[in-house]
Amino acid sequence: MKQGIGIGDLVFVRNTGLLPWLIRWWTRRGAPGGYQGFNHVAMCVGENEWLSAEPRGVVRRSLGEILNGAEEHVILHFTGPARVGFAAAQIATGYLNSGYDFLGVAGFVLSRVIGLRVDFRGRWFCSEICHSAWQETLCENGLLRSFRDSADTTPNDLMAWAKAQGYFQEIKGNSQIAPSGMPRP
DSSP: OOOOTTTTTEEEEESSSSSHHHHHTTTOEEEEOOOOOOOOEEEETTTEEEEEEEETHHHEEOHHHHHTTEEEEEEEEEOOOOOHHHHHHHHHHHTTTTTTOHHHHHHHHHHHHHHHOOTTOBBHHHHHHHHHHHHHHHHHHTOOOOOOOOOHHHHHHHHHHHHTOOEEEEEEETTTTTTTTSSSO
């Protein structure tokens, strides 16, 4: 693993374009202080392999692919026992090739507008799968400090929740880690 990146780490991305802007606008509540908000999150599951839930489903991608078109990114590095990071990654990779949770995204919007909540179990959106894997892992290892429902967790909510757990250290994009996943000189 590259210096500064470990299994289970999370990368939060702020992409350009209309759809990322709409996602950030709709999920703007909870944006971490000093940030304009994030529209995507992925989990490190191997050497330059990141699990990403996107419209084509749950897939593995390189960090460079995830950061392509990013205006800003932040990596939350898990500082707890490595076995715990591996366990979170193992849970998340168990859902590889699952479908994208379009219904859950629609339900997320409806829950904010009219209070109706809809979710499609077995399908995932980005922050939902990362949060679910981490919450289950921290709970199983007696490390969970606060619970929240994964089905309505935005990337911004996930960042705040992860930081509140006390086991993640922020690595700001364009500082220590280059888009290739290699440490910057």
